[in-house]
Amino acid sequence: MTTIDLHNHVVPPTVLDAIGAPADATLAGTSLVDVIRTGSSADRPSYFESMTYNLVRGWAPLRGVLVGREKYIDLPIQELYDLAADPKEATNLAASKGDRAQALFNTLKTFNIAAPNRPGLETAETMAQLKSLGYLSGSAPAKDRYTEADDPKQLASLDQDLHSATELNQAGRTDEAIAVFKKVIARRPDTADAYMSLSYAYWSTGRVAEAIEALEAGLRAGAPDRDLRIRLGIYLAESHTNYQRAIQVLTGLPDTDVEALNGLGIAHLDAKHYADAQRAFSRVLALDPTNGLAYQNLASTALSMYVAGNKKDTTKLDEAEAFLRKAIDADPQLAGAYTAFGVTMSYKGRTGDAIAAWKRAVEIDPMDGNALYNLWFELAKANRNTEAMPYARQYLSIAPDSPERASIARWMAGK
Numbered sequence: 001m002t003t004i005d006l007h008n009h010v011v012p013p014t015v016l017d018a019i020g021a022p023a024d025a026t027l028a029g030t031s032l033v034d035v036i037r038t039g040s041s042a043d044r045p046s047y048f049e050s051m052t053y054n055l056v057r058g059w060a061p062l063r064g065v066l067v068g069r070e071k072y073i074d075l076p077i078q079e080l081y082d083l084a085a086d087p088k089e090a091t092n093l094a095a096s097k098g099d100r101a102q103a104l105f106n107t108l109k110t111f112n113i114a115a116p117n118r119p120g121l122e123t124a125e126t127m128a129q130l131k132s133l134g135y136l137s138g139s140a141p142a143k144d145r146y147t148e149a150d151d152p153k154q155l156a157s158l159d160q161d162l163h164s165a166t167e168l169n170q171a172g173r174t175d176e177a178i179a180v181f182k183k184v185i186a187r188r189p190d191t192a193d194a195y196m197s198l199s200y201a202y203w204s205t206g207r208v209a210e211a212i213e214a215l216e217a218g219l220r221a222g223a224p225d226r227d228l229r230i231r232l233g234i235y236l237a238e239s240h241t242n243y244q245r246a247i248q249v250l251t252g253l254p255d256t257d258v259e260a261l262n263g264l265g266i267a268h269l270d271a272k273h274y275a276d277a278q279r280a281f282s283r284v285l286a287l288d289p290t291n292g293l294a295y296q297n298l299a300s301t302a303l304s305m306y307v308a309g310n311k312k313d314t315t316k317l318d319e320a321e322a323f324l325r326k327a328i329d330a331d332p333q334l335a336g337a338y339t340a341f342g343v344t345m346s347y348k349g350r351t352g353d354a355i356a357a358w359k360r361a362v363e364i365d366p367m368d369g370n371a372l373y374n375l376w377f378e379l380a381k382a383n384r385n386t387e388a389m390p391y392a393r394q395y396l397s398i399a400p401d402s403p404e405r406a407s408i409a410r411w412m413a414g415k
Contacts, residue, residue, distance in 0.1 A: 261287075
């Protein structure tokens with residue numbers, strides 16, 4: 001039995017009919033108002049589909065029809081159930097009733113089963129919201145042909161492993177999570193989100209080189225590359241590892257892709273190509289004026305220019321502050337904006353405001369290493385040791401391989 005999500009074509013026409021609005025010829029399906037009123041209807045086929053894993057992982061698309069009490073599912077391993085005799089769909093009749101399966105397949109073809117559009121390119125904020133609701137992200141290219149190896153029935157345990165590994169990582173059991181992610185990749189080397197999750201598990205614990213190599217391995221394996229390229233470019237740039245490679249992997253992605261543009265801007269910023277960085281971030285805002293991350297990145301560009309100019313041009317600090325206020329207005333949950341705001345306030349000599357901003361960043365994202373380190377440093381410098389200690393411990397717990405570990409450990413030993 002295959003578990004599916006029904007894609008219902010009757011709700012919009014039914015709602016329009018119920019409120020007395022004119023029918024919309026562009027909508028698929030028909031109204032069920034008469035069925036609701038009378039409690040009966042003529043027997044007519046119903047179409048369903050479940051496309052999430054096709055869109056994000058490249059698994060076979062799942063489509064099917066209900067005709068009377070028969071249910072047919074079009075997959076590389078076809079399924080046919082007699083729901084009257086087998087309501088739990090325990091016995092697949094497709095092999096024994098091939099003629100009937102073919103007839104229902106022909107019925108399926110009377111519906112619009114054209115390949116769907118690939119996922120839209122969302123803002124970072126939208127993607128974060130979707131992930132918080134449990135939606136997968138990614139974009140796998142359509143295939144000309146799907147085999148039994150692509151059938152979701154064959155891959156259900158792989159999906160379970162990915163969920164289990166994610167839960168392990170969230171619980172701080174990072175090494176166990178990494179082992180499961182690697183097991184998934186060994187079984188299905190084109191699973192892009194496995195490489196993404198593996199890379200994040202390394203990155204979040206300060207294992208930068210391994211995080212980057214995980215993404216490079218995904219590209220070498222031929223996994224759907226859009227998300228891998230963006231994450232790789234950002235990690236290469238933010239870690240100051242190789243801005244040339246970062247620019248290379250991000251160049252050529254669509255100039256309407258706000259995530260790619262933000263990544264490309266970060267790579268140019270790491271290369272000190274300030275004008276190119278500003279153009280990329282400004283292009284994001286032209287596409288999405290509510291993109292808080294682009295405002296944050298413009299602020300980071302201004303701060304970098306301030307430092308590069310030997311901290312003489314204080315107008316850059318005002319510029320950074322203005323951009324960060326816009327970033328926070330656009331996305332009050334953008335932890336990085338508060339972290340950068342704290343840096344800006346620190347440069348302006350407003351230490352109290354800086355500490356407050358970093359505390360807010362850590363409230364939003366307890367894994368924000370920059371905010372944690374800055375809090376420890378400023379509080380320890382002010383001899384506010386009791387306040388500083390929890391931030392020092394938290395920083396060491398999330399970044400065990402950080403170069404700053406030794407200095408923080410020495411400070412803790414003396415307290």
